[in-house]
Each structure stands twice: as C-alpha cells, then as structure tokens.
Amino acid sequence: MAPITNEQELQKTEFRWAMIVTGAVTVLFAVIGISSFVMALHPPSHVESIDPATVSQSKEFAESNLGTSVDPDGAVTVRIIATQFAFVPRCIPVPQGKPVTIRVTSPDVIHGFLIAGTNANTMVVPGYVAEVRTVFGTAGDHLMPCHEFCGLGHSEMWALVRVVPQAQWQTDADGKARCDISR
Amino acid sequence: MTYRADRLILAHFGVAFAAFALAILLGAWQMTVRSGLEPAFTSPEAYFASVTAHGTIMGYVMPTLFIMGFGYFVSVTTLDRPLPSLRLAWAGFWLVIVGVAMALPAVFSGKATVLYTFYPPLTGSVFYYLGLVLVVVGSWFWVGLMIWAMAGWKKDNPGKPVPLAMYGNVANAFLWLWTTVGVAVELLFQVIPASLGWTQTIDIGLARTLFAWTLHPIVYFWLLPAYIVFYTIAPRAAGGRLYSDMMGRLSFLLLVLYSLPVGMHHLFMDPEHGTGFKFLQMMLTVLVTVPTLLTIFTIGASMEIAGRLRGGKGLFGWIGALPWDRPMVLATCLSFVLLGFGGFGGIINMSYGMNAMIHNTSWVTAHFHLIYGGTVVIMYFAIAYEFWPKLVGREPLSLKPIRLQLWMWAIGMVVTTFPWHILGLEGQPRRVATFDYTNPMIAHWQNWTIVSMIGGYILLTSGLLFVWNLLTLYRGAEADRQMHYAVAVYPPHRVPSALNGFDLCNGLVLFLMLMAYGYPVAQFFFIKDYPALVHRVDLGN
Ligand SMILES: [Cu+2]
Ligand SMILES: [Cu+2]
Numbered sequence: 001m002a003p004i005t006n007e008q009e010l011q012k013t014e015f016r017w018a019m020i021v022t023g024a025v026t027v028l029f030a031v032i033g034i035s036s037f038v039m040a041l042h043p044p045s046h047v048e049s050i051d052p053a054t055v056s057q058s059k060e061f062a063e064s065n066l067g068t069s070v071d072p073d074g075a076v077t078v079r080i081i082a083t084q085f086a087f088v089p090r091c092i093p094v095p096q097g098k099p100v101t102i103r104v105t106s107p108d109v110i111h112g113f114l115i116a117g118t119n120a121n122t123m124v125v126p127g128y129v130a131e132v133r134t135v136f137g138t139a140g141d142h143l144m145p146c147h148e149f150c151g152l153g154h155s156e157m158w159a160l161v162r163v164v165p166q167a168q169w170q171t172d173a174d175g176k177a178r179c180d181i182s183r
Numbered sequence: 184m185t186y187r188a189d190r191l192i193l194a195h196f197g198v199a200f201a202a203f204a205l206a207i208l209l210g211a212w213q214m215t216v217r218s219g220l221e222p223a224f225t226s227p228e229a230y231f232a233s234v235t236a237h238g239t240i241m242g243y244v245m246p247t248l249f250i251m252g253f254g255y256f257v258s259v260t261t262l263d264r265p266l267p268s269l270r271l272a273w274a275g276f277w278l279v280i281v282g283v284a285m286a287l288p289a290v291f292s293g294k295a296t297v298l299y300t301f302y303p304p305l306t307g308s309v310f311y312y313l314g315l316v317l318v319v320v321g322s323w324f325w326v327g328l329m330i331w332a333m334a335g336w337k338k339d340n341p342g343k344p345v346p347l348a349m350y351g352n353v354a355n356a357f358l359w360l361w362t363t364v365g366v367a368v369e370l371l372f373q374v375i376p377a378s379l380g381w382t383q384t385i386d387i388g389l390a391r392t393l394f395a396w397t398l399h400p401i402v403y404f405w406l407l408p409a410y411i412v413f414y415t416i417a418p419r420a421a422g423g424r425l426y427s428d429m430m431g432r433l434s435f436l437l438l439v440l441y442s443l444p445v446g447m448h449h450l451f452m453d454p455e456h457g458t459g460f461k462f463l464q465m466m467l468t469v470l471v472t473v474p475t476l477l478t479i480f481t482i483g484a485s486m487e488i489a490g491r492l493r494g495g496k497g498l499f500g501w502i503g504a505l506p507w508d509r510p511m512v513l514a515t516c517l518s519f520v521l522l523g524f525g526g527f528g529g530i531i532n533m534s535y536g537m538n539a540m541i542h543n544t545s546w547v548t549a550h551f552h553l554i555y556g557g558t559v560v561i562m563y564f565a566i567a568y569e570f571w572p573k574l575v576g577r578e579p580l581s582l583k584p585i586r587l588q589l590w591m592w593a594i595g596m597v598v599t600t601f602p603w604h605i606l607g608l609e610g611q612p613r614r615v616a617t618f619d620y621t622n623p624m625i626a627h628w629q630n631w632t633i634v635s636m637i638g639g640y641i642l643l644t645s646g647l648l649f650v651w652n653l654l655t656l657y658r659g660a661e662a663d664r665q666m667h668y669a670v671a672v673y674p675p676h677r678v679p680s681a682l683n684g685f686d687l688c689n690g691l692v693l694f695l696m697l698m699a700y701g702y703p704v705a706q707f708f709f710i711k712d713y714p715a716l717v718h719r720v721d722l723g724n
Contacts, residue, residue, distance in 0.1 A: 007673050021480075032536075035535070112452070115610075119540055125387050128388070128454035146612070151305065
C-alpha cells in the first residue's frame with residue numbers, strides 16, 4: 001500500500017479496505033445462501049412436540065412400530081427411539097437411492113446422531129420429534145453414533161444403518177424392513 | 184503511571200494459570216484415553232468428569248480470572264488513576280475463588296458429570312452450579328468497576344477520547360454482562376431448582392436456547408483482550424505505530440454488536456426451533472467477520488509501518504524486517520495464522536446447510552480449540568510475558584525459552600486439531616471416551632487420534648514451559664515498570680460520542696437481541712411443549 005503522507009490518504013486506504021470487507025462479506029452471504037437453498041440442505045427444523053413421559057405409549061413410537069416401514073404409496077419412514085444408552089432398533093435398513101424420512105425422539109435425556117459418510121445429522125431432544133429427510137447414495141453399512149453426551153454409557157451408544165441396493169430390498173407383509181431379511 | 188494494583192492483578196493471573204496448568208494436563212490424558220492406549224484411571228466416570236473439569240476451567244475459570252486481571256491492569260495504566268474501589272475488586276476475586284472451590288470438588292468427586300455445557304435434563308450437584316454462579320457474580324464486580332472507572336475518568340476529562348485499550352476493555356465488560364444473562368437465567372430459574380430437588384421437570388428447549396445465548400458471545404469475551412493487544416500493544420512492540428485508532432474503536436463496538444444475536448447457530452440441528460430464526464441468526468453470524476477483517480487490515484498496516492521504519496523495502500521486505508525475536512510480535516503473527524485456520528472451520532460450522540456434515544463431530548472440537556487455544560490463549564501468554572515484568576519489576580533472563588514456548592504451542596495446536604478436522608469429516612463424534620478400534624469401519628481412526636494425542640502432549644509441555652518461564656522471571660534483572668501503549672499515527676483529538684461510550688451500543692444490542700431471541704425464547708411459553716424429567720447424575724439415576 002502507498003506510504004501514508006497525510007490523514008486524508010490514510011482515510012482513503014481505509015475506505016478501500018472497507019469496500020474489500022463488504023465484498024468478502026457479500027461473497028460469504030452468497031456461498032451460505034446458495035449452499036442452504038440450492039443444495040436444499042435443510043437442518044431438521046419442523047417444531048413438533050411430544051410428551052417424553054409417554055413416548056412408548058404413543059401410537060407412532062410404540063415398540064412394534066419402530067424401525068423401517070414402507071407405506072403402500074412407497075414412502076419410506078424410519079422411526080427410532082434414542083434412549084440411555086441405545087437406539088431402538090440398533091440396525092436400520094434403508095433402500096438405496098430413495099427418499100427416506102427419519103423420525104426420532106427421546107424419552108429421557110438429550111441425544112443426537114449422525115450417519116457417517118452422509119449429511120444425516122440431528123439433535124434428539126426430549127419433548128420433540130426430530131425429523132431428517134435424506135437419500136442414501138452408497139450401499140453398505142454406515143455407523144450411526146450418538147453424538148451428544150447423554151450419560152456415562154454414551155460412548156457405547158451406536159447403531160448401524162444398512163443401505164440396501166434396490167434389487168435386494170425386501171419388506172414383509174406389513175411393509176416392515178429388517179436387517180436380517182434385507183441384505 | 185503512579186497508581187498500581189499489582190497484587191490484585193497477580194492474584195488473578197496466578198490462579199488463572201494454575202487452573203490452566205491443571206486443565207491442559209487433563210486434556211492430554213483425555214486424548215490418551217480416546218486413542219485407545221488405556222492410560223491409568225481409564226473409565227467413563229473418570230473420562231467424563233475430566234472433560235467436565237477441563238471445559239469448566241478453560242471456559243469459565245481461567246479466562247474469567249485472566250480477563251479480570253487484564254482489565255484492572257489496563258484500567259490503572261491507561262487512565263492513570265486508582266481503581267474506583269480496590270476493596271470491591273478483592274471482593275469480586277474472592278467470590279470467584281469461593282465459587283471455584285465449590286464447583287471443582289463437585290466435579291472431581293463425579294457428582295457433576297454433566298460437561299461444562301450442562302445440557303439438562305442431566306443434572307448434577309447443586310454445588311457445581313452455585314459455584315459457577317459465584318464465579319459469574321464475582322466477574323460482575325469487575326464489570327461494575329470497569330464501567331465506573333471509565334465514567335469517573337470521562338467526568339474529569341470531558342470531551343477527551345477514552346484511551347483505546349480502556350475503551351476495548353469496557354466494551355468487553357458490557358459484552359460479558361450481556362453474555363451472562365442467558366446462562367444466569369438458565370441456572371437460576373431452571374437448573375438450580377432442579378438440582379435442589381424443588382422441580383422434577385425442565386423445559387429443555389428453553390434451557391438450550393438460553394445456553395446458546397451465552398455460548399457464542401462468551402468466545403468473543405475471551406477473544407477481546409487479544410484484539411485489544413493487537414491494536415494497543417503489538418504495533419509498539421514491533422517498533423511502529425497503530426495505523427488507525429478509529430478502526431480499533433469501531434471493531435470493538437462491532438464485536439459487541441455482532442457476537443450477541445447469533446448463538447442460535449449452535450442450534451441449527453435442534454428440533455425445537457423453526458427455520459426462520461435459525462436463518463436470521465446465521466445471516467447475523469456472517470457479520471461477525473467484519474470486525475475481524477477490519478482488524479486484520481489495521482494490524483497488517485500497523486506492522487507494515489513498523490517494518491518500513493526498521494528499513495524493510497519492497498512489497499514484502501517489511502515482513503522480514505519486523506523484530507521477530509520479540510515475543511509479542513511472534514505471538515501476534517502466530518495468533519493470526521491460527522485464527523485463519525480456525526476461522527475457515529468456523530465458516531463451515533456456521534453454514535446452515537454444510538453444518539450437517541460436521542455437527543457434533545471432532546471437526547467442531549478442532550474449530551474451537553484453534554480459536555480458543557490458537558488465537559486467544561497464545562495472546563494470553565504474550566500478555567503475561569508483557570505484563571508480568573511490569574508487575575514484579577523483573578526482566579526475563581532470556582527470550583529464547585519464551586519464543587520456544589510460543590512456537591511449541593502453535594505447533595501443538597496444529598498437530599492436535601488437524602487430525603480432528605479429518606476425523607470429523609469421517610463422522611467421528613466428539614465427547615466419546617473410547618472407540619472400538621477393532622471395528623474395521625473405524626480402525627483407521629486410531630492413527631489420527633494418536634497423532635492428535637501427540638499434539639496434546641506438545642501443548643502440555645509448552646504450557647508447563649510457560650509456567651516455568653514466569654517462575655524464572657523472578658531471578659531476572661530489575662525491569663522498567665512503566666507500561667507504554669502504542670500510539671496512533673494520527674492520535675485522535677475528538678471522537679464521536681458513539682465511539683467514546685456505550686449508550687448507543689447497548690441500545691443497538693437490546694434491539695438486536697429482542698429481534699433475534701424475542702420469539703425464539705417466548706415461543707416456549709405459548710407453543711404446546713412438554714418438559715423433560717430431571718435426571719440426577721449425583722444421585723445415580
Ligand atoms: Cu449419547
Ligand atoms: Cu458460536
């Protein structure tokens with residue numbers, strides 16, 4: 001930059017730098033805006049509450065309704081309970097290349113999960129149903145650790161997501177998929 | 184300067200760094216556990232108690248005490264008048280000490296293993312929370328004294344610009360006051376009643392939102408002393424002048440404004456908030472980069488002035504001409520470089536969409552260790568090396584071990600955090616004690632974890648060398664006890680009142696906070712939500 005000869009000169013340089021800063025911030029806005037809208041990477045944000053004390057008595061999160069189910073119209077929904085210190089169920093089959101809706105809640109404390117190698121990631125907060133929508137591209141097993149401290153057993157809280165190629169994808173008569181029948 | 188508060192300041196710094204030494208020891212041990220090397224005491228109980236202690240000391244105890252001591256030093260040296268009340272300052276100090284003495288035993292006895300972020304419904308011993316409340320209340324004494332000191336000086340010096348370092352210092356006092364509101368409300372109205380057994384349930388959405396209120400600006404509270412030093416000490420240490428006093432004031436003001444209404448970027452992955460306010464706070468987060476970019480420019484220009492005054496020529500020749508042997512110059516440069524790495528990671532974190540790849544993975548741990556350890560703490564070292572000789576009247580024996588210590592810290596930070604970035608992208612969750620490396624899907628994580636553990640031991644060695652460097656200072660030659668601050672190229676004669684006080688600033692903060700948090704907090708009082716049952720970790724359930 002030019003050597004400073006007087007105060008006006010200094011202010012001019014400052015002004016030029018302010019323009020550069022404005023430009024940089026505009027670029028940042030654009031990058032973040034585009035990555036949020038165009039790539040449609042939306043974090044789980046539909047506020048849906050549920051009473052944590054009666055989660056297991058609810059129709060949706062009753063033990064028999066957990067896991068992966070395919071509706072008659074073909075929509076795939078995974079329902080999971082995150083509880084100290086396990087996910088129910090522990091193995092979750094999903095079809096490759098199809099939209100999947102994952103719905104999770106906790107009856108006790110805060111948990112969270114990510115599915116390694118994918119963008120699926122959410123906090124699981126008691127009192128709310130967290131919903132994540134995603135499409136699994138690569139077939140194979142993906143680890144699904146609990147990623148928020150939930151107590152002394154937290155390190156042991158892992159599940160497995162099994163992405164099954166369409167050709168091998170099978171469900172039972174009720175539209176439920178299980179890890180031992182699809183592989 | 185005629186007025187001093189040496190013992191007060193040394194007491195703050197002394198306790199801050201003693202706690203710091205303990206916390207880095209815990210940090211290195213935690214990394215050893217995570218690497219699967221099974222060091223002594225490996226157990227989930229010990230690991231998570233250690234993580235709680237490490238976070239509590241590094242987040243609440245060390246920086247708060249350090250910043251209080253720093254503020255007292257800046258106040259007496261820039262205003263050249265005594266503190267408004269030395270007695271209240273000591274009272275604040277002792278409140279913090281009592282608070283620490285209550286909180287840490289609760290943590291080490293395993294009765295408060297909730298991590299420093301609390302995250303109810305997990306609830307620990309009431310002594311842990313009450314101790315932290317005392318730490319915060321003690322720091323509010325400091326806030327009051329700093330505001331009072333500036334007001335007194337302004338009254339006696341009407342129309343004159345408040346010295347830049349003091350202006351930044353009071354900016355930080357106000358920032359801290361605003362910052363602590365969230366966590367104070369969470370602790371006093373939600374967590375402490377639960378830990379006393381008065382309430383059996385907690386509104387988790389509200390608790391998380393209040394904590395997010397605090398969790399972002401607290402980082403800027405830690406950071407502000409570093410920025411103050413960039414503007415008011417580093418240019419002089421380099422042998423030059425501050426390029427622009429006004430840029431400093433503007434940056435401090437913007438740091439207060441933009442660091443507060445943005446904490447919900449920590450809740451992007453949370454189900455209790457809708458898209459709208461997450462998006463709004465993300466956009467406000469982008470603005471936090473403005474004061475940092477202004478600072479990079481102003482300090483770069485100030486350093487250029489210094490380099491050219493020392494005979495540096497050409498486009499980059501001035502860089503080589505800087506006095507790199509001086510710890511302050513070296514630390515400033517290292518701090519900027521690590522801020523660059525940490526800032527890059529942060530931009531990913533704050534991106535509403537991209538955050539999904541790395542939320543709650545080791546990537547996040549890497550990011551905030553780079554900002555906290557790399558940018559902030561390295562400047563705390565430099566500040567201690569600058570102030571300690573003035574406080575005890577002794578010159579360091581040699582600058583060599585000081586430079587070595589700073590280099591080791593910066594290298595240790597890189598070695599520790601770069602593997603965490605990689606592991607985070609691969610989905611390694613943070614806050615996990617041990618991994619099953621016999622699982623072929625994650626077996627390859629172990630090597631990177633071991634590399635970062637080695638980084639942890641480099642940091643530990645550097646931290647201990649830092650303590651050693653301060654202790655050996657007492658054997659040094661007599662030092663000049665006068666503190667000199669950098670002078671601006673064109674020292675201001677008058678500054679607009681908005682940049683000489685905080686009335687407008689606080690008004691704007693109030694407006695922004697109402698806009699950013701008004702609905703997100705209020706919603707919990709009218710949407711149909713259900714509280715969670717309290718889980719008492721201190722009672723074993
Ligand atoms: Cu967990
Ligand atoms: Cu933040």
